[in-house]
Amino acid sequence: MAGEKKKRPRVIIFTTPSCPHCRAAKRYLQARGVPFKDVDVSRDPRAAKDMMRRSGQSGVPVLDIGGKIVVGFNRAKIDRLLGLR
Numbered sequence: 001m002a003g004e005k006k007k008r009p010r011v012i013i014f015t016t017p018s019c020p021h022c023r024a025a026k027r028y029l030q031a032r033g034v035p036f037k038d039v040d041v042s043r044d045p046r047a048a049k050d051m052m053r054r055s056g057q058s059g060v061p062v063l064d065i066g067g068k069i070v071v072g073f074n075r076a077k078i079d080r081l082l083g084l085r
Helices: 020-031 045-055 075-082
Strands: 011-015 037-040 062-065 068-071
Touching: 011 020, 011 045, 020 075, 037 045, 045 062, 045 068, 062 075, 068 075
Parallel strands: 011 037
Antiparallel strands: 011 062, 062 068
16 A cells, blocks of 8 residues: 555564674664564574474574575575565
8 A cells, every 4th residue: 555654564674692693683783773573593493493393404594584594694695575775
């Protein structure tokens, strides 16, 4: 519909506290005003399994952007999936 604000996809980021790329990805999303759910896979074994099921990866960060998976802090792919410029 005309004038309707495009709804952003839901963003989940799977991280660990010791991961510098995770911190960079979270800072980037915050700076762009993108709300996200941060899931610490070091504290939550079920979340770690869920992340591996979604991505096929055990490394972090893994971002789930509206059901599309981004492995690592890939700014260009994140921007494309979020419709950012």
